[in-house]
Amino acid sequence: MGKKGQLKDRTYSAPVKWMRGKGRVTLQFGCCYNYALDRQGNPPGILKNGAVDPLPDLFKVMIRRLVRWNVLPPTCVPDSCIVNIYEKDDCIPPHIDNHDFVRPFCTVSFLSECEILFGSKLTSVRAGEFTGSFAIALPVGSVLVINGNGADVAKHCVPAVPSRRISITFRKMDESKQPNGYVAEPDLQGLEPFSDGADTNSSTKNNKNASTRPIHTPLQRPAFEREDRVDKGRGIIAERPDSRYSSRARQGPVNRRRF
Numbered sequence: 001m002g003k004k005g006q007l008k009d010r011t012y013s014a015p016v017k018w019m020r021g022k023g024r025v026t027l028q029f030g031c032c033y034n035y036a037l038d039r040q041g042n043p044p045g046i047l048k049n050g051a052v053d054p055l056p057d058l059f060k061v062m063i064r065r066l067v068r069w070n071v072l073p074p075t076c077v078p079d080s081c082i083v084n085i086y087e088k089d090d091c092i093p094p095h096i097d098n099h100d101f102v103r104p105f106c107t108v109s110f111l112s113e114c115e116i117l118f119g120s121k122l123t124s125v126r127a128g129e130f131t132g133s134f135a136i137a138l139p140v141g142s143v144l145v146i147n148g149n150g151a152d153v154a155k156h157c158v159p160a161v162p163s164r165r166i167s168i169t170f171r172k173m174d175e176s177k178q179p180n181g182y183v184a185e186p187d188l189q190g191l192e193p194f195s196d197g198a199d200t201n202s203s204t205k206n207n208k209n210a211s212t213r214p215i216h217t218p219l220q221r222p223a224f225e226r227e228d229r230v231d232k233g234r235g236i237i238a239e240r241p242d243s244r245y246s247s248r249a250r251q252g253p254v255n256r257r258r259f
């Protein structure tokens with residue numbers, strides 16, 4: 001749809017692949033932001049007037065689950081996201097997510113596993129390859145929550161990926177940074193996390209006629225609730241959907257390794 005021009009101006013972006021590691025395709029929903037100063041002189045951050053499409057319904061389903069399953073707090077219900085489409089050897093260079101977005105935020109991984117690298121100093125060793133102090137695996141279907149020092153002190157990057165991969169990074173905008181004319185999504189308001197054993201679905205709580213059938217049945221519980229990997233000191237929480245996928249978190253210098 002992006003290629004066919006069926007999306008708003010700033011939703012789809014496909015930079016020219018002028019060297020290894022460059023050229024990741026992105027789709028932005030809810031708002032458009034710059035990683036760096038652009039040709040029009042807009043500084044890094046959320047553009048006040050960038051025309052993008054609203055969050056697709058399926059992404060709103062994911063957001064509701066992220067909050068109801070306690071992955072993100074109800075104070076940080078995402079209202080925007082970026083989809084990164086990496087072909088083999090594409091990367092995302094070291095960065096700290098702009099403070100136009102509140103913390104925590106999270107990224108969900110699809111199609112293939114790769115690693116994300118964290119460190120206050122991430123060094124480029126050659127096109128698409130970096131060294132840093134901490135690497136964490138991002139298995140298919142995993143959710144990585146980034147908060148605290150992991151979001152604000154350490155930079156992060158995804159070095160050149162071994163094969164096609166898609167990630168969706170969900171973030172909530174700082175209210176003062178919302179684009180002009182922004183209208184909050186009505187179906188993302190009033191979300192509350194489930195509490196164990198109770199049906200705290202807000203539509204059930206607020207609507208006396210709503211079904212009282214518990215919707216938090218064992219089958220619907222996410223398997224990864226039992227498989228969390230938490231590194232709260234660094235502000236990084238990784239959750240994986242099941243144990244089929246390997247999980248590795250490395251500490252200490254990661255030297256001249258291809259990630």
Ligand SMILES: O=C(O)CCC(=O)C(=O)O
Pocket residue numbers: 082084092097107108109116138156158167169
């Ligand atoms: O692809 C990823 O998992 C990370 C994406 C990311 O860092 C970003 O969108 O700012």
